[in-house]
Amino acid sequence: MDKPFAITLNPGSSLANHTGSWRTSRPVYLDRLPPCNSQCPAGEDIQGWLFHAESGGYEAAWRHLTRDNPFPAIMGRVCYHSCEAACNRGKIDEAVGINSVERFLGDEAVKQGWKLAPPERESGKKVLIVGAGPSGMSAAYHLRKLGHAVTVMDAGPYMGGMMRFGIPKYRLPREVLDAEMQRIVDLGVTVKLNSKVDNILDEMKQGGFDAAFLAVGAHIGKRAMIPSGDAARIVDAISVLRSMEGEDKPLLGRRVVVYGGGNTAIDVARTVKRMGAEPIIVYRRTRDKAPAHDFEIEEALQEGVMVKWLSTIKQAGDKEITIEKMALDDKGFPQPTGEFETLEADSVVLALGQDVDLGLLNGVPGLEVTDGVVKVAPNMMTGHAGIFAGGDMVPAERNVTVAVGHGKKAAKNIDAWLSGQTYAPPPKHEVAQFEKLNPWYYADAPKTVRPMLDIIRRQSTFEEVQGGLDETTALFEARRCLSCGNCFECDNCYGVCPDNAVIKLGPGKRFQFNYDYCKGCGMCVAECPCGAIKMEAEEI
Amino acid sequence: MSLQTVKFYQTGTFTVGNRLLAPEERSVQANMQRTNSLNSGHRACQGCGEALGARYAIDAAMIASKGQLIAANATGCLEVFSTPYPETSWQIPWIHSLFGNAAAVATGIAAAIKVKRQKGQGGDVRVVAQGGDGGTTDIGFGCLSGMFERNDDVLYICYDNGGYMNTGVQRSSATPSAARTATTMPLGPEPGNPFGQGKFVPAIAMAHEIPYVATATVADLRDLEYKVTKAMGIRGARYIQILVPCPLGWGAASQDTILLARLAKETGIFPVFEAEFGEVKSALPIRRPQPVEEYLKLQKRFAHLFGKNPAVATIARIQAQADKNIRRYGLQARKGDH
Ligand SMILES: Cc1cc2nc3c(=O)[nH]c(=O)nc-3n(C[C@H](O)[C@H](O)[C@H](O)COP(=O)(O)OP(=O)(O)OC[C@H]3O[C@@H](n4cnc5c(N)ncnc54)[C@H](O)[C@@H]3O)c2cc1C
Ligand SMILES: Cc1ncc(C[n+]2csc(CCOP(=O)(O)OP(=O)(O)O)c2C)c(N)n1
Numbered sequence: 001m002d003k004p005f006a007i008t009l010n011p012g013s014s015l016a017n018h019t020g021s022w023r024t025s026r027p028v029y030l031d032r033l034p035p036c037n038s039q040c041p042a043g044e045d046i047q048g049w050l051f052h053a054e055s056g057g058y059e060a061a062w063r064h065l066t067r068d069n070p071f072p073a074i075m076g077r078v079c080y081h082s083c084e085a086a087c088n089r090g091k092i093d094e095a096v097g098i099n100s101v102e103r104f105l106g107d108e109a110v111k112q113g114w115k116l117a118p119p120e121r122e123s124g125k126k127v128l129i130v131g132a133g134p135s136g137m138s139a140a141y142h143l144r145k146l147g148h149a150v151t152v153m154d155a156g157p158y159m160g161g162m163m164r165f166g167i168p169k170y171r172l173p174r175e176v177l178d179a180e181m182q183r184i185v186d187l188g189v190t191v192k193l194n195s196k197v198d199n200i201l202d203e204m205k206q207g208g209f210d211a212a213f214l215a216v217g218a219h220i221g222k223r224a225m226i227p228s229g230d231a232a233r234i235v236d237a238i239s240v241l242r243s244m245e246g247e248d249k250p251l252l253g254r255r256v257v258v259y260g261g262g263n264t265a266i267d268v269a270r271t272v273k274r275m276g277a278e279p280i281i282v283y284r285r286t287r288d289k290a291p292a293h294d295f296e297i298e299e300a301l302q303e304g305v306m307v308k309w310l311s312t313i314k315q316a317g318d319k320e321i322t323i324e325k326m327a328l329d330d331k332g333f334p335q336p337t338g339e340f341e342t343l344e345a346d347s348v349v350l351a352l353g354q355d356v357d358l359g360l361l362n363g364v365p366g367l368e369v370t371d372g373v374v375k376v377a378p379n380m381m382t383g384h385a386g387i388f389a390g391g392d393m394v395p396a397e398r399n400v401t402v403a404v405g406h407g408k409k410a411a412k413n414i415d416a417w418l419s420g421q422t423y424a425p426p427p428k429h430e431v432a433q434f435e436k437l438n439p440w441y442y443a444d445a446p447k448t449v450r451p452m453l454d455i456i457r458r459q460s461t462f463e464e465v466q467g468g469l470d471e472t473t474a475l476f477e478a479r480r481c482l483s484c485g486n487c488f489e490c491d492n493c494y495g496v497c498p499d500n501a502v503i504k505l506g507p508g509k510r511f512q513f514n515y516d517y518c519k520g521c522g523m524c525v526a527e528c529p530c531g532a533i534k535m536e537a538e539e540i
Numbered sequence: 541m542s543l544q545t546v547k548f549y550q551t552g553t554f555t556v557g558n559r560l561l562a563p564e565e566r567s568v569q570a571n572m573q574r575t576n577s578l579n580s581g582h583r584a585c586q587g588c589g590e591a592l593g594a595r596y597a598i599d600a601a602m603i604a605s606k607g608q609l610i611a612a613n614a615t616g617c618l619e620v621f622s623t624p625y626p627e628t629s630w631q632i633p634w635i636h637s638l639f640g641n642a643a644a645v646a647t648g649i650a651a652a653i654k655v656k657r658q659k660g661q662g663g664d665v666r667v668v669a670q671g672g673d674g675g676t677t678d679i680g681f682g683c684l685s686g687m688f689e690r691n692d693d694v695l696y697i698c699y700d701n702g703g704y705m706n707t708g709v710q711r712s713s714a715t716p717s718a719a720r721t722a723t724t725m726p727l728g729p730e731p732g733n734p735f736g737q738g739k740f741v742p743a744i745a746m747a748h749e750i751p752y753v754a755t756a757t758v759a760d761l762r763d764l765e766y767k768v769t770k771a772m773g774i775r776g777a778r779y780i781q782i783l784v785p786c787p788l789g790w791g792a793a794s795q796d797t798i799l800l801a802r803l804a805k806e807t808g809i810f811p812v813f814e815a816e817f818g819e820v821k822s823a824l825p826i827r828r829p830q831p832v833e834e835y836l837k838l839q840k841r842f843a844h845l846f847g848k849n850p851a852v853a854t855i856a857r858i859q860a861q862a863d864k865n866i867r868r869y870g871l872q873a874r875k876g877d878h
């Protein structure tokens with residue numbers, strides 16, 4: 001015994017004491033679904049691509065983004081970004097400017113000439129896509145990536161569908177549209193323009209196609225019964241916007257009455273304003289009831305577009321029209337008041353919505369058409385096996401992002417169908433609600449505002465109205481992301497554990513619990529900023 | 541590392557680490573090679589703020605002293621839960637003697653090191669003394685005042701959990717007003733710990749005009765590390781009091797330890813500041829101002845203030861104490877602070 005006085009045991013380490021046995025519940029790491037991702041109609045992994053952008057990895061961010069949506073530069077301009085309405089940061093200060101970062105990445109890709117990766121193998125299957133709008137081109141992209149031979153046929157002279165013949169240039173410059181469309185063609189997709197499909201079954205048979213995806217949109221302007229004199233000039237909004245893309249600009253006169261309260265009405269009014277006319281919108285309900293987005297109405301008003309709310313057109317003459325004032329009843333429906341007014345008008349543009357031209361489906365057995373749109377199953381297949389459909393021609397919200405989402409979903413299902421299987425999407429993680437976060441940790445950072453073109457140029461030219469972010473502002477904006485539900489390696493769990501029971505695995509590798517010592521206090525869960533840890537009851 | 545506000549990098553310096561910061565700008569605790577001075581397997585309660593605070597402080601002191609550190613520890617939870625014979629959780633040279641003499645033991649060690657250095661033996665070994673609030677503000681106070689007055693080269697760290705927790709939650713002179721403890725029961729006309737008693741040792745330390753006095757909490761890691769590092773860069777007597785919530789003694793949920801420390805600071809109940817030679821030099825401003833109820837209501841030791849008939853007047857007196865701290869130490873929320 002050569003131990004000091006009164007000492008009989010060698011010093012030991014407390015590591016011998018496995019305090020993990022005290023635990024009644026255990027922390028576990030998990031990925032929750034960020035609300036933005038959950039909301040995105042195109043199913044983008046927004047938090048995932050923002051994560052790359054946060055450290056300046058723009059190309060990695062763009063590659064991550066385009067896994068789901070090949071059109072970030074378009075999205076960054078025309079998407080109504082419902083993701084931002086869902087963004088948790090909105091409960092702290094303002095939502096992350098997801099859409100503006102997306103545009104930055106899209107523009108950067110065009111500038112740097114980043115290319116999409118070609119398919120790894122050829123499947124030997126042939127798929128026909130009808131319509132080169134967002135839905136058709138999105139499906140083309142995903143199907144091509146999966147190795148299928150894809151042919152897109154479109155009746156029109158250019159790719160883009162309503163993005164070219166509806167959405168005006170001042171919101172979507174054509175170079176941007178062309179660049180992102182061409183990138184799909186570069187993947188080896190065959191696009192046949194000026195090629196209307198009259199009968200889908202014949203076309204499939206002739207071309208030897210194994211499946212088809214239809215995305216013909218909704219292009220027939222709805223008419224309204226307006227008593228009018230012979231000389232009255234009444235046209236529909238879609239034709240007006242379409243003619244903007246051609247040589248012959250529409251002749252509408254000086255005073256142009258636009259009838260309707262949707263986005264198309266706003267776009268047509270803003271377009272004719274830029275051509276030097278004086279547009280006035282007539283809409284039967286109030287501003288807050290109008291289907292157009294409020295920011296679009298606001299931008300139109302700023303540019304000098306006039307609006308007559310609560311009014312319907314009673315009669316259209318050669319140089320003037322008669323409108324009747326309406327009043328909302330208790331249920332919020334407009335009712336006639338018997339009060340009339342005349343307005344000077346050289347022409348009336350109807351912007352009352354669009355119908356689908358289903359001519360190519362004549363004689364196809366099994367189809368179900370309700371309210372003028374084609375019914376599809378959850379896998380996007382119509383009632384006729386092997387014919388899938390999406391975008392504006394199926395029952396859904398009509399916008400570019402929904403159309404893109406349909407294209408992706410249809411592609412995955414067509415791919416499975418072609419090999420006699422059914423596509424089962426991976427189970428969704430639970431949503432990372434705001435209550436799961438610890439907002440204390442995020443530094444205050446107000447949203448970066450995108451620059452707007454000056455008002456004079458907005459009234460007289462077709463230059464793009466909204467500008468983009470530059471590198472520093474885009475980086476700042478990306479870093480405003482809270483990384484909801486997904487570990488961003490802030491080291492909090494590793495730091496706050498009083499028992500050193502969190503093992504840091506190193507950059508990019510996240511963390512691991514050491515359950516030998518974790519007492520289950522729950523501090524790591526409470527102090528995780530982004531809600532990427534949860535407590536689970538221990539089975540005792 | 542110094543206390544600097546990082547230009548917005550998503551979480552600034554609020555989180556322990558931050559992948560967007562250069563490694564040298566991250567906290568000691570973010571480091572994969574941190575000392576883990578107080579290692580796993582210790583017997584502290586679930587969610588113990590003292591165990592956490594001690595590792596935060598001593599790991600930082602180890603970096604600042606380049607690993608040349610000895611700690612003297614007073615009796616109390618920190619000692620009892622870390623060293624049941626023959627085990628130890630300490631990964632640094634560490635000594636325990638008595639409840640009330642940690643400051644004196646540390647003074648002795650510092651004196652011995654000085655002599656050894658004069659004789660050319662041993663390098664620049666630094667000394668930390670540490671203890672609970674009972675061991676510091678009550679029984680060890682004489683030794684502590686002596687250490688200050690002689691300006692001995694020791695950093696004394698008091699882990700303030702507001703009571704004698706190790707022996708069953710008795711009152712100390714650092715127990716807050718109105719708090720229930722085993723010796724201040726919520727009975728009679730003024731239930732809980734009486735108002736007008738107790739003391740705030742950081743202010744008394746300042747009165748000794750020692751080179752450095754600071755307070756910190758386990759909710760502000762970067763601030764805590766900055767203060768320990770700064771203190772270790774100074775010779776002479778230094779004092780840091782760290783607020784370390786105690787789930788057991790406070791009657792709080794184990795996962796709320798950091799939240800409670802944060803609320804103590806954000807309500808003004810616990811002023812976080814630093815002072816040099818008796819003068820306050822800086823204070824950590826309140827970021828999200830809150831009424832004291834937000835802090836009190838999470839703790840069973842204040843449960844008698846709430847319920848059907850809330851003790852409005854008592855809560856108002858506690859609010860007045862917090863407001864006084866805010867005035868005295870200049871804790872007002874400032875615009876532009878992240
Ligand atoms: C004025 C206006 C502005 C809009 N602004 C926005 C906006 O800002 N943001 C937004 O998200 N959405 C907007 N939308 C809606 C959006 O444009 C559509 O929801 C979207 O383009 C629908 O995509 P799609 O692929 O289904 O069809 P479309 O884009 O309509 O494309 C269909 C394509 O199919 C072709 N086609 C049709 N029939 C045949 C056939 N038989 N044979 C071959 N080809 C055929 C057409 O030529 C066309 O190119 C707007 C719509 C309009 C009208
Ligand atoms: C001289 C002496 N008196 C009483 C005790 C019993 N005792 C041990 S720890 C302790 C309380 C410690 O309280 P504090 O210093 O606040 O530390 P905590 O346990 O709260 O961390 C007491 C009273 C003792 N060890 N020595």
Ligand code: SF4
Pocket residue numbers: 034035036037046047050086087088089096098480481482483484
């Ligand atoms: S903070 Fe980031 S992850 Fe969370 S909802 Fe907003 S963009 Fe998505």
Ligand code: SF4
Pocket residue numbers: 027496497498499500501502513517518519520521522523524525587
């Ligand atoms: S903080 Fe540590 S002890 Fe507490 S639950 Fe998390 S890993 Fe376990």
Ligand SMILES: [Mg+2]
Pocket residue numbers: 672673674699700701702703704705
């Ligand atoms: Mg104590």
